[in-house]
Structure formats: structure tokens, C-alpha cells
Amino acid sequence: MSTEAFDAALDILRRLDPTKIEKNLAQLIQLEPSLAEDLLASVDTPLQIKKDPNASQREFLCCDYNRDIDSHRSPWSNQYVPALSTEELEESPFPSESVRKLEVLANDSFDIYRDLYYEGGVSSVYLWDLGDNSSDFAGVVLLKKGDKSLSSWDGIHIIEVLQEGSEVVYRITTTIILHLGAARKMTLSGNLTRQTEKSFPAPSKLSEDQLHVWHISNLGSLVETIESQMRNLLEVVYFDKTRDIYHELRDSSSQTSSQNKTAHEEVIKGLQGM
Amino acid sequence: MTGLMSVSERDPELDSYLERVKQLDESRQGRRNRSGPSTVKPKPAHLNQSYPAEDFKKAQVILDGEYVSERYESEGRVGTYSEMAYRSAYNYEQTFSPKKHGRNSSLSPHKQTSLSSPSKITSSRVEPPSLSKFDDHGAHSKTFVVSEEDYLLLRKLKANIGDDDVESESLPSRGKPRELRTLEKNSRELRTLEKNHRPQSNFSKRNSYTDISSDDEETPPPLPSRSVLHSSGGNSDEADIPRAPARRGVPKIPPKRAQFEVHNNTKPRVTGPPRKADLDSNIEEMEGKDEETSTNQGSFSSLVKDKRKELYSSIARTRPKEKPDLEIKSDDEQDWRPENNEQKSRSAGKSNLSQLSVQPQRHVEPRSARRQAPLPPTKRAERPTGIDTERSFSVDSQVKSNAKSEHLIPKVPLKPVSLRECPPKESKRGVEDDKPILDAARLKLRPVKERPQVPEKRVSLTSKKDAEQNAVPPKPILRTVKPSGTSKETHENIPEALAKREKLAKAPPVPQRKISMPDALKRAETMRQNRSKNLTTTTKEKPVSMDEGNEALLMARKLRPLSDGNNLKGTNHNNLSENDDVQQNSNNLRRFLEKEKSKTFDGFDGNAQSPVAIPFMVQGTGAEVKKLFKSKTESSLPPAKKGNAPALTHVTKSRARGPRRKLPSGIELTPN
Numbered sequence: 001m002s003t004e005a006f007d008a009a010l011d012i013l014r015r016l017d018p019t020k021i022e023k024n025l026a027q028l029i030q031l032e033p034s035l036a037e038d039l040l041a042s043v044d045t046p047l048q049i050k051k052d053p054n055a056s057q058r059e060f061l062c063c064d065y066n067r068d069i070d071s072h073r074s075p076w077s078n079q080y081v082p083a084l085s086t087e088e089l090e091e092s093p094f095p096s097e098s099v100r101k102l103e104v105l106a107n108d109s110f111d112i113y114r115d116l117y118y119e120g121g122v123s124s125v126y127l128w129d130l131g132d133n134s135s136d137f138a139g140v141v142l143l144k145k146g147d148k149s150l151s152s153w154d155g156i157h158i159i160e161v162l163q164e165g166s167e168v169v170y171r172i173t174t175t176i177i178l179h180l181g182a183a184r185k186m187t188l189s190g191n192l193t194r195q196t197e198k199s200f201p202a203p204s205k206l207s208e209d210q211l212h213v214w215h216i217s218n219l220g221s222l223v224e225t226i227e228s229q230m231r232n233l234l235e236v237v238y239f240d241k242t243r244d245i246y247h248e249l250r251d252s253s254s255q256t257s258s259q260n261k262t263a264h265e266e267v268i269k270g271l272q273g274m
Numbered sequence: 275m276t277g278l279m280s281v282s283e284r285d286p287e288l289d290s291y292l293e294r295v296k297q298l299d300e301s302r303q304g305r306r307n308r309s310g311p312s313t314v315k316p317k318p319a320h321l322n323q324s325y326p327a328e329d330f331k332k333a334q335v336i337l338d339g340e341y342v343s344e345r346y347e348s349e350g351r352v353g354t355y356s357e358m359a360y361r362s363a364y365n366y367e368q369t370f371s372p373k374k375h376g377r378n379s380s381l382s383p384h385k386q387t388s389l390s391s392p393s394k395i396t397s398s399r400v401e402p403p404s405l406s407k408f409d410d411h412g413a414h415s416k417t418f419v420v421s422e423e424d425y426l427l428l429r430k431l432k433a434n435i436g437d438d439d440v441e442s443e444s445l446p447s448r449g450k451p452r453e454l455r456t457l458e459k460n461s462r463e464l465r466t467l468e469k470n471h472r473p474q475s476n477f478s479k480r481n482s483y484t485d486i487s488s489d490d491e492e493t494p495p496p497l498p499s500r501s502v503l504h505s506s507g508g509n510s511d512e513a514d515i516p517r518a519p520a521r522r523g524v525p526k527i528p529p530k531r532a533q534f535e536v537h538n539n540t541k542p543r544v545t546g547p548p549r550k551a552d553l554d555s556n557i558e559e560m561e562g563k564d565e566e567t568s569t570n571q572g573s574f575s576s577l578v579k580d581k582r583k584e585l586y587s588s589i590a591r592t593r594p595k596e597k598p599d600l601e602i603k604s605d606d607e608q609d610w611r612p613e614n615n616e617q618k619s620r621s622a623g624k625s626n627l628s629q630l631s632v633q634p635q636r637h638v639e640p641r642s643a644r645r646q647a648p649l650p651p652t653k654r655a656e657r658p659t660g661i662d663t664e665r666s667f668s669v670d671s672q673v674k675s676n677a678k679s680e681h682l683i684p685k686v687p688l689k690p691v692s693l694r695e696c697p698p699k700e701s702k703r704g705v706e707d708d709k710p711i712l713d714a715a716r717l718k719l720r721p722v723k724e725r726p727q728v729p730e731k732r733v734s735l736t737s738k739k740d741a742e743q744n745a746v747p748p749k750p751i752l753r754t755v756k757p758s759g760t761s762k763e764t765h766e767n768i769p770e771a772l773a774k775r776e777k778l779a780k781a782p783p784v785p786q787r788k789i790s791m792p793d794a795l796k797r798a799e800t801m802r803q804n805r806s807k808n809l810t811t812t813t814k815e816k817p818v819s820m821d822e823g824n825e826a827l828l829m830a831r832k833l834r835p836l837s838d839g840n841n842l843k844g845t846n847h848n849n850l851s852e853n854d855d856v857q858q859n860s861n862n863l864r865r866f867l868e869k870e871k872s873k874t875f876d877g878f879d880g881n882a883q884s885p886v887a888i889p890f891m892v893q894g895t896g897a898e899v900k901k902l903f904k905s906k907t908e909s910s911l912p913p914a915k916k917g918n919a920p921a922l923t924h925v926t927k928s929r930a931r932g933p934r935r936k937l938p939s940g941i942e943l944t945p946n
Contacts, residue, residue: 010924029941036941042926065932070939093933128933138930158929173929195925271794 005032006039013043018189019179021045040064044175044191047144047154049122052076061124061142063156068092075107075124095127099137102212103127106139109216113224114143118153121145135163141223150181155230157223161215167199170218174226178234188242192234196226333364370431 009028016024022045029036041064051057055076062072069088071080078100084092095103106125114123127139138160146152154177162169172195179189203214251257337360420428 006927007924010927011922014922014924026941033941036937038927038931040937040941041931042924042929044926064935067938068935069937088936091936093935130930138932140932158926160930171929173925175926193925195929268798272798274795 002034006035006042009035009039010042013039018177018191019187021191044154044156044177044193046152046177046179047122047142047156048072049144049147050074050081052079052081054079054081059122061122061144063126063140063142065128065140065158066124066126073126075103075126078103093128096129098208098212099127099129099139101208102137102215103139105212106141106216106219109220110141110143110223113220117224117227118143118145121153122147130160130162137161141219143227146179150179150183152177152179154178155227157226159219159222161219163202164199166202168202168215168218169197169199170222171195171197172219172222172226174223174230176227176230176234178238188238190234190238192230192237194226194230194233196222198222329368330361330364333360366432370428 009032013021013024013028021043025039025043025045029039045063048062049059050062050072052060052074055074058074058076060072060074060076060081066073066075068080068084068091071082071084071088071092073080073092073094078094080089080092094100103125106127107123110123110125114121122142122144124142125139126142127137130136130138138158141155141157141159143155143157144152154175156175156177158173158175160169160171162171173193174196175191175193177189177191179187181187181189198218200218203211206214
């Protein structure tokens with residue numbers, strides 16, 4: 001039942017209004033609280049921005065991956081905002097030192113990336129360890145722009161770096177939530193999710209820092225390519241599909257279609273004459 | 275190689291041609307010799323009067339034997355001629371000889387040389403006049419050769435003796451009479467000097483010429499052709515001197531050549547435009563040559579003994595003028611050694627031609643050269659290099675005569691004997707000779723006659739070529755070369771080539787392209803067939819099933835009461851037929867219903883995937899067709915919907931869930 005409810009919940013959430021996904025998600029969790037953890041982890045919602053008081057009110061993005069209870073861990077200060085109690089903090093998840101170093105490096109690097117591609121917005125990278133293998137880790141790269149405007153771009157890249165033999169596999173699940181609003185007159189919003197995987201030969205004899213740089217470089221290149229692809233997909237899915245729908249409503253190319261028909265008939269006649 | 279062969283082959287042809295011409299000339303000479311005296315007759319009497327009696331006396335003295343040359347003695351005809359003939363000849367000489375044009379000196383040196391040094395000098399130049407056909411005409415009746423044109427020119431010149439200068443000027447192609455005045459002056463002086471003619475040695479003459487040449491060297495050498503012309507006036511004497519002995523067959527002496535070279539030098543000087551200095555020098559030279567002129571006069575008197583000789587002496591004077599000096603050298607050596615009648619005739623012909631060109635002068639030769647040039651191009655090259663320049667010259671003159679006589683030739687050679695026998699033709703020809711217009715007509719006819727000659731040459735050439743080709747065509751050799759291997763290979767080569775061709779024909783993918791087109795056509799045909807099938811099935815099924823069924827039912831209902839009592843079988847049949855129709859209709863309906871349900875129906879397996887195009891008109895008429903159309907569309911949609919439902923995949927399910935963490939406070943509250 002859990003799986004079916006979970007799938008059903010996901011299906012419902014996919015078919016509901018994306019602009020109200022947070023409300024719908026909460027209602028689903030209310031309906032089936034056992035699915036709360038999975039749904040919160042699996043359903044991407046628009047990113048929220050918080051300011052890290054420990055990092056001079058630097059903004060950071062909040063998602064379920066850096067949340068603990070109602071607080072979100074800031075990548076800049078590695079502290080939850082709002083601060084948790086000591087007891088809560090003991091149970092709160094924190095990345096290991098190595099991963100934290102990598103996380104800091106990743107935040108710095110993706111902040112540059114954000115500045116280059118978004119010319120604004122907010123970026124945050126959160127990493128965590130996967131099991132006992134120190135080499136494997138996971139994380140999330142968050143990119144958001146348009147918090148203060150009606151339109152927004154939310155990019156959520158869930159990364160998994162797994163060392164399989166002599167290769168390092170990078171599996172990235174990307175979700176882009178696009179919302180286009182124009183003063184209540186028109187809204188166009190949706191989300192697109194794609195999962196990509198790419199493997200690199202495992203480097204040998206690299207220091208921790210070098211290994212971090214290597215990982216960040218690989219991740220950065222992957223995120224860059226994926227985002228560009230996703231952007232094109234969004235353009236096709238949203239805008240071209242809407243155009244098709246628009247043309248279905250009223251065909252403005254009747255003349256051209258008739259001309260095409262005549263041309264096709266001529267071609268067929270020519271072929272028959274051959 | 276072929277070119278050389280052709281060149282070598284042309285020569286014998288030319289020779290044969292020239293021989294023919296010679297024969298024709300000889301035949302003509304025979305005729306003219308018969309009519310010869312008529313040519314000599316027209317000597318105007320006023321000319322006889324115009325000349326002083328002293329000249330006659332001198333000539334008489336010469337005829338008496340003072341200057342009897344060896345050749346004349348050998349001929350033994352010196353004293354046979356009468357004074358009338360002498361006068362006529364002398365007048366002819368005076369009229370046409372260079373004396374009247376100041377060329378008297380040309381005659382005198384001949385005579386002097388003949389007298390003083392009969393050995394070489396006489397042999398060089400005096401012979402052409404000695405070979406004059408008049409001599410032979412009296413003896414052999416074939417020696418005189420004069421073309422008709424030349425003869426006509428002579429006639430005209432005789433008629434217009436008084437206007438010789440004008441005529442010479444009027445004639446365009448026969449040279450330019452620039453120097454006539456100077457020559458006339460010289461001739462007058464020479465005439466005066468002739469009275470005191472004294473024999474002089476050839477060396478003195480030569481020296482005098484050399485002096486002239488030395489003087490001439492100062493002046494730039496003029497053009498050779500004109501130099502010859504002008505030299506004929508003053509230096510023609512010099513030119514004539516060496517030739518006379520040459521014709522006598524006297525052995526040559528090297529100094530002769532030197533003399534001729536001197537002539538070469540002297541000629542240009544004379545040819546130059548008339549200058550006072552030149553004239554003075556010429557006069558001085560002539561004065562110094564008083565003795566020479568006297569000797570010339572003496573030689574002339576010896577020549578005058580024969581009318582014919584005189585005529586040809588005057589003719590011969592022109593001849594050396596025409597010829598370049600270099601030719602004269604060779605003439606002395608070779609051509610005149612053997613004195614045959616033929617050679618004489620040749621020389622006479624030449625002399626005649628040259629004589630005719632005396633006053634028009636040298637243009638006769640260029641004409642001949644021009645006419646000859648196209649015929650024997652090879653001999654042109656041979657002329658400068660050729661050893662027998664005399665022969666070449668003679669050939670030239672013969673070619674001239676040929677060119678003129680060619681038109682007459684084809685008629686004559688075909689019937690030479692008959693022509694000789696037929697007097698009227700000869701008389702006609704004599705009349706024609708008097709009328710130049712007829713000559714012009716002949717000239718017009720010439721090209722027509724040349725045409726057959728050309729093909730003859732071609733035939734000869736072709737025959738030779740054919741012979742060569744027949745010899746060469748062992749081009750089967752090429753066949754043998756092709757089978758360079760063995761004979762079996764030759765047999766095998768053909769099938770190999772064919773096999774290769776077949777392979778090559780197979781190689782190109784052209785047929786594939788052709789096949790591609792029929793595919794489209796086949797598809798189109800299949801489309802049509804499908805359409806037609808659908809239509810036929812629908813159209814046939816409809817009426818057969820519904821309409822015919824209804825009609826059958828109606829008919830059955832109508833027939834039932836009739837058939838019930840009469841024929842149960844028939845009712846049964848009708849019932850059966852109705853049942854069959856109903857079954858058919860039901861089957862058709864089933865088929866359509868099954869079509870709607872499944873695509874994999876038997877009758878539409880292949881057509882299920884292909885789109886079925888149904889025309890609008892048919893769709894509107896048949897409801898079954900509408901069903902069919904709907905079934906297609908509707909049946910295709912549901913499975914797609916069914917397939918799409920499970921297609922939803924949630925990628926986010928498999929992604930990393932993140933670290934373990936506590937749920938938000940609000941959510942926690944809700945489950946509670």
C-alpha cells in the first residue's frame with residue numbers, strides 16, 4: 001500500500017496545479033502521514049530563501065535536504081537557521097569534515113556559476129555522506145532566481161557520487177520549477193525532472209583538496225550541461241506545446257495547408273506518371 | 275619520309291610534263307615554222323628606212339664573212355640567206371634589240387667576244403642567239419619556240435616601233451623603263467661608236483666592266499630585279515658577252531666566273547636611278563669601249579647574216595638580262611655543253627620569251643617564276659642549290675611555255691598527228707595567233723583543262739598511295755599485334771571483354787534507382803487497390819446486403835402467398851435465400867463490428883496499419899463506412915490511453931533522500 005499510495009500521491013501531485021504544490025503536498029501528507037518523509041524528500045517544491053545571521057545575513061536556499069524540524073542549515077555557517085536547541089542539534093544531520101570542505105568549495109564555485117548564468121539569484125550546495133564509505137557522498141545544488149518577482153526559476157540538482165570500481169559515477173536528478181506570472185492575468189508554471197548519469201575514471205594519488213576540486217569540476221560541468229538542456233526542454237515543452245495548442249484552437253494556416261495538399265497531390269501524380 | 279617520297283615523285287612528273295610541253299612546243303614550232311615567214315613578213319618598211327644605210331653595209335660586210343663565227347660556219351647557212359631576209363632580220367633586230375634602247379652595246383660585245391675570244395666568252399653568251407630557232411627553223415623546222423603571247427607582243431612591238439618607249443612604259447608587268455633614257459643615250463653613243471668598231475680582247479672588256487663595278491661599289495646596290503633591268507641597258511653588253519660563247523659549248527674558264535661576278539657588281543650600279551655621274555661614267559666607259567662596240571658591231575654583222583640568228587640574237591640579249599648572273603655562270607658550264615636540238619629549242623624558247631619581254635623586259639621571268647613556283651615548289655629550293663641552274667632556268671622557260679601552251683596542249687597531244695595533218699586547224703591557229711582575243715579565250719579555257727590534269731596527278735599519287743596502302747594494309751598486322759599472346763587468347767579476349775562489359779553493366783546501381791521508383795508506384799497502386807477494395811466491399815456489400823436483401827424480402831413476401839400453396843420448395847428456397855441474405859448481412863455487420871473491436875481482424879491485417887483514405891462522398895452515403903471510419907479512429911485511441919497511464923515514472927523516487935532528519939513540526943502535528 002505504501003508504494004501505491006506513494007506513487008498515487010506522486011501522480012496526483014504531478015497533475016495538480018504546480019503553483020499550489022506546497023499546499024497539495026501538505027494535504028497529501030495530512031491524508032497519509034506515513035508518506036510524509038518520502039513525499040517531502042521526493043516532491044520538489046519551490047525553494048525558499050533564508051538569511052544566515054551567522055554569515056552576515058547571507059541568503060541561502062532552503063529545501064528538505066538541509067531542513068531539520070523547522071530549521072535549515074546554512075551552507076555559509078553550517079548552522080541551522082533558526083538555531084536549534086542543543087538537543088535537536090545533536091540529532092541534526094551535519095556533513096563530515098571532508099564533505100563539509102567539499103560543500104564549502106562547492107558553494108563557492110556554484111556561487112560563481114550562478115553569478116555567471118543567472119546574474120543574480122541565490123545558490124546553495126548541501127552535501128551529506130552516504131553510508132560508511134567515505135568516498136561516496138550525495139548532495140543538492142540549489143539555484144534560484146526571481147524570488148521577489150512574479151516569475152521564478154528554481155533549479156534543484158540532487159547529486160550522487162558513487163565510486164564503482166575504478167570509476168566515479170555521478171548521478172544527477174534535476175528538477176526545474178518554472179513559474180511565469182504576469183499580475184494575475186496569466187501564469188505559466190511547471191516542473192521538469194530529468195535524471196542523468198555520467199561516470200569518470202577515478203583519480204589516483206590525489207590529495208583531498210584535489211579530489212574535491214576534481215569532484216566540483218565534474219559536478220559543475222554536469223550541472224552546466226544539464227541546465228542548458230533542461231532550459232531547452234522547458235522552452236519546447238512549455239512554449240512550443242502551448243503554441244501547438246493555440247494552433248489547434250484556431251487554424252490560421254488553412255491556406256498554407258491547402259497549398260501543401262495541392263503540392264502533395266502534384267507530387268503523387270508525378271510519381272504515378274513515372 | 276612520305277614528304278620526301280612525294281618530293282622525289284613530283285620531279286618525274288614535272289619532267290614528264292615538261293617533256294610533253296616540249297613536244298607540244300615542237301609541234302607548234304613545226305606549225306609556226308610553216309607559218310614562220312608570215313611572222314617575219316610584217317616587218318615594217320619604214321623601219322628599214324629609218325635605219326641608216328651604213329648599218330646595212332656593215333651588216334653586209336659582216337655577212338660577207340668578216341665575222342663569221344664558228345658555229346655559223348658549222349651550221350653552214352651563213353651565206354644562204356638573201357639580203358631581204360637579212361634586212362628584215364636586221365630591222366627586226368633594230369626594232370626589238372636593245373640597240374634602239376641603247377642596248378646596241380649588248381650586241382657588240384657578243385660579237386666582239388665571238389671574234390676576239392671565241393673560246394670561252396663566245397660560248398657563254400653568243401650561243402642563245404646562235405641557237406635561235408630561225409637557224410634551226412631553216413634546217414630542222416623545230417628550233418623556233420615562241421609562245422603565242424610573246425609572238426603577239428612582238429607583233430605589237432613591230433606595229434608600234436616608233437612608240438617603243440611608250441609601249442615599254444605602258445606595259446606594266448614587263449619591267450620599268452626608268453633607264454631607257456640613259457640607255458638610249460648610251461645606245462646612241464654606241465651607235466656612233468659602232469662605226470669605228472674595233473675588235474677588242476675580252477680582257478679589256480672585262481677590265482672595263484670591272485672598273486664599272488668598282489664605281490658601282492660606291493653606290494649602294496639596288497634591288498636585284500631592277501638592277502637586271504637597268505643593267506640590260508648599259509651592261510647588257512657585258513651580260514651578253516659571256517653567254518654567247520657558253521652556248522657554243524666552249525669549255526669554261528674560271529675567269530668567266532669572275533667576269534660574271536663582275537657583272538653582278540656592275541648591274542646594281544646601272545640599275546640605280548639615272549645620275550649625271552653615272553651617265554658620265556657610262557659615257558666614258560663607252561668611249562673607252564669604242565673598240566668593243568666596233569667588235570660588237572662586227573659580231574652583230576656576223577649574226578645578221580641569218581635573219582633568224584639576228585632575231586634570236588636580239589631575243590637572247592634579253593634572256594641574260596632576265597636571268598640573274600649566278601644563273602649565267604652555271605649556264606655556261608653545264609647546259610650548253612651538249613648542244614642538242616632540244617636544248618636549243620629550250621634555249622630558243624627561253625630566248626623568245628625573254629625577247630618578248632625585252633622591252634617589257636624582265637617581268638617575263640618573274641611571271642614564269644610565279645607561274646612555275648606553284649607547280650614545282652621543290653625546284654624552287656633546288657634553284658639556289660641546284661647545280662643545273664640552266665636546266666632550272668630552262669625548266670622555268672618551259673614552264674612558261676607550258677603555262678601558255680597547256681591550254682592548247684590537251685587538244686594537241688590527243689590528236690597530234692591529225693592536227694598536223696589538218697591544215698584548217700593550223701590556219702585557224704595562225705589566225706588565232708594574229709588575234710590576241712582568242713588567246714585570252716584560250717587562257718580562260720586553261721583552268722578547265724588544268725582540272726583534268728590535276729586529277730591525273732592525284733590519280734597517280736593515289737595509285738601510288740593505294741599501292742602503298744595495299745602494301746601497308748597488312749594492318750592485319752595490327753590484328754596480329756592485338757592478339758599479342760596466343761591465338762587462344764585472341765579467342766578468349768572477346769568473351770573476356772564481353773564478360774567485363776557484363777560486369778560493368780551489372781556494377782552501376784542504376785537498376786536500383788529504377789526499382790526505387792516502382793516502389794513508390796507500387797505503394798500508390800496498393801493504396802488505390804485498398805481504396806478500391808474498401809469501396810467495392812462497402813459498395814457491393816451495401817446494396818447486396820441491404821438493398822438486395824430488402825428487395826428479396828419484398829419479393830419473398832409477395833411470392834409467399836403464391837408459393838405457399840404451389841411449391842413448398844420454392845418457398846423454402848425463398849426462405850433460404852432470405853436467410854442467406856440475412857446471414858450475409860449479419861456477417862458483414864459482424865465484420866464491421868469486429869473491425870471496430872480489433873485491428874488484427876483477418877481481412878484487414880495488412881490494411882490496419884496503413885491509413886485508409888475514404889473519400890468524403892462515400893463517407894456521407896454509407897453508414898457502414900462511417901462506422902468503419904469511426905472504428906479506425908476510436909479503436910486507435912483507447913490503447914494509447916491505456917499505455918500512457920503506466921508510463922508515468924517518478925524519477926524523484928529513486929534519487930537520494932538526504933540525511934536522516936526530523937519532520938517539520940506542522941507535519942508531525944497532522945498525523946497526530
